[in-house]
Amino acid sequence: MNAEDVILRPLEERDFEQFVQLQQEALQQAPEAFGSDYESYQALSLLDKEQQFEMLLHYPYNYLLGVFTPEGRLIGMAGFMCEHTKPKVRHKGRIWGMYITPQYRGRGLGERLLRQLLLSAKEDAGCEQVLLSVATTNQAAYGLYLKLGFLRYGTEYRALKLGDTYVDEHLMMRLL
Ligand SMILES: CC(C)(COP(=O)(O)OP(=O)(O)OC[C@H]1O[C@@H](n2cnc3c(N)ncnc32)[C@H](O)[C@@H]1OP(=O)(O)O)[C@@H](O)C(=O)NCCC(=O)NCCS
Structure with missing residues (x-):
C-alpha cells in the first residue's frame, strides 16, 4: 500500500477504540517522541480517556488527523492545535503526536499526513505559521520536517526526562 492509497481524515467519536490502541x-x-507516557495513559479510566479524546475533536483548531487504510484501519495520526480564540497567538499552530505504525513507514505516509496538516492549518484554521519540537536523536522525524521546509530555531536541552535519561529537543517552525 502506498501513500496515495490511504485515506486522511480527522478522527471522530467512532474512532475512539482504534485511537486508544494506536496511542498506546x-x-x-x-x-x-511524546510528552505523555504509557503508564499514566494506561492508568486512566475509560471515561477519562474518552473525555481526553473528545477534547481533540474540534476540527480545524484542535484535532487529530488520521491515516486510514482503504479498509478503515487507523495506521497513523498527528495532532494539531491552535488557540483561535486568543487574538495575539491565533496566527500560530502547533503540531504534536505525529506517528506512523512501524509496518507502514518509509512509504511516504508521514509526508502525506504532514502536508495535509499544513494545508488544513493554513486554509481551514487560518494559521500563518506552525511550531513543533522533535528529539535531537530522531533522524526520521527531523529529516521529514527539514524536507517539508521547517527551520530549526533552537534546541531545548533536557526537554524530557525518561527514567534517568534526558532527551534534548530541536524547536522547529515553518511559515505557511
Ligand atoms: C517520523 C515518522 C512519522 C515518519 O513517517 P514515514 O511514513 O516513515 O515517513 P515518510 O516515508 O513519509 O518519509 C518522508 C521523509 O521523511 C524523512 N525520513 C523518513 N524516514 C527516515 C529515516 N529513517 N531516516 C532519515 N530520514 C527519514 C525523509 O526525508 C523522507 O523523505 P524521502 O523518502 O524522500 O527520503 C515515523 O518514522 C514515525 O512514526 N516515527 C515514530 C514516531 C515519531 O518519531 N514521531 C515524531 C515525533 S516529533
Whole structure:
C-alpha cells in the first residue's frame, strides 16, 4: 500500500477504540517522541480517556488527523492545535503526536499526513505559521520536517526526562 492509497481524515467519536490502541502503541514504541507516557495513559479510566479524546475533536483548531487504510484501519495520526480564540497567538499552530505504525513507514505516509496538516492549518484554521519540537536523536522525524521546509530555531536541552535519561529537543517552525 502506498501513500496515495490511504485515506486522511480527522478522527471522530467512532474512532475512539482504534485511537486508544494506536496511542498506546505509539507511547510504547516511541516514548521519546511524546510528552505523555504509557503508564499514566494506561492508568486512566475509560471515561477519562474518552473525555481526553473528545477534547481533540474540534476540527480545524484542535484535532487529530488520521491515516486510514482503504479498509478503515487507523495506521497513523498527528495532532494539531491552535488557540483561535486568543487574538495575539491565533496566527500560530502547533503540531504534536505525529506517528506512523512501524509496518507502514518509509512509504511516504508521514509526508502525506504532514502536508495535509499544513494545508488544513493554513486554509481551514487560518494559521500563518506552525511550531513543533522533535528529539535531537530522531533522524526520521527531523529529516521529514527539514524536507517539508521547517527551520530549526533552537534546541531545548533536557526537554524530557525518561527514567534517568534526558532527551534534548530541536524547536522547529515553518511559515505557511
Ligand atoms: C517520523 C515518522 C512519522 C515518519 O513517517 P514515514 O511514513 O516513515 O515517513 P515518510 O516515508 O513519509 O518519509 C518522508 C521523509 O521523511 C524523512 N525520513 C523518513 N524516514 C527516515 C529515516 N529513517 N531516516 C532519515 N530520514 C527519514 C525523509 O526525508 C523522507 O523523505 P524521502 O523518502 O524522500 O527520503 C515515523 O518514522 C514515525 O512514526 N516515527 C515514530 C514516531 C515519531 O518519531 N514521531 C515524531 C515525533 S516529533
